Amino acid sequence: MRKKLVLVVAGMGLFLAAVPVWAHHAFAAEFDANKSVKLRGTVTKMEWINPHAWIHIDVKNQDGTTTNWMVEGGTPNTLFRRGITKDSLLPGTEIVVDGYQAKDGSNRANGRDVTFPDGRKLFLGNANSDAPGSAGAEKK
């Protein structure tokens, strides 16, 4: 039996660890754990359909242009039990998304956290994984 227990402080879901993200079945096929992205922008659309929720956001670039990104989250079922609903991210909502970009360099990312202007965080991935930011045994 392993004597060492892996303990984390269960805060609002942010725990940074230098381990690859295995949170998603196709993650390794599609996204790059070494390509962290921080996307600041406005929600344009949310797709709340299995197998994954997708958040579309208009990101303001430094040069003043806007790029539309799509961010993949966990299944709507899992997010729903964590208190996220299809009304949590209505079009027009300002958010910051932390995640990992697609390997092909396109404007797609696997989302880890969403942060609102008031500081609230929503964890988008799967709990109890090795993913950086995983909140462990979240209960709702």
Place this chain on the structure above:
Amino acid sequence: MSIRWIVWMIAASAAAAPSGSIPRTPDGKPSFSGVWEIPYVPDMSKNGRAAPGIVPAQVGPGALPFTAWGEQDFKAYDPGKFDYTAHCLPLGWTRQMNTPMPLEIMQEPNRIAILFEAWQTFKVIPTDGRSHPKNVDATWMGNSVGRWEGDTLVIDTIGFNEKTRLDTIGHPHSDQLHVVERLSRTDATHLAYEITVTDPKAYSEPFSNKRIFTLRPDWELMEYSCEENNKEVTEGHVK
């Protein structure tokens, strides 16, 4: 029942908030019926995360005892070449138990059904004393039979095809895979689960992974269609 298993179960019972006695069925067996929250296990060798003071929801064995074949196969695994789960193919038995989505157990005296929200699939486990059929066709989820050892339900599964992986990270298995799971009620809202994997082609000895399931009387299984909006495949992002 091994001493280590008993010690772990006692620790799990003590650490989980005591919440009443274990329900029993009319035939005197502990009842496993209900919707259970299960820990997400993308890597069966590792421990899961846990809040402080609580027994981890998942305890792994550490480095797996690969054979030469197992190690080579694991190193060669690349979901970028083909990820069967991204194509919504069946997960396979161990990976089905590893998902972050709940399951429901329905228990009758001679049969137990496990309903999985992930992939919206199921498994029926006869507990009427039968053995595995003589010639078992290789399937994605294997052939399961169950038996009682006191208050522990033991599920024995063989007959796997070679189209799946044990877990998300890609630990391999062959058609020699033999899975034994032991389930015990620790209190009114928890279940202790241990899965032991034996596969002499891939691993030089068996290894085990222990978890705690939590009863969720307020949850219902939700619909899950893997194919419905599967952009990764329909938009060509994965092979």
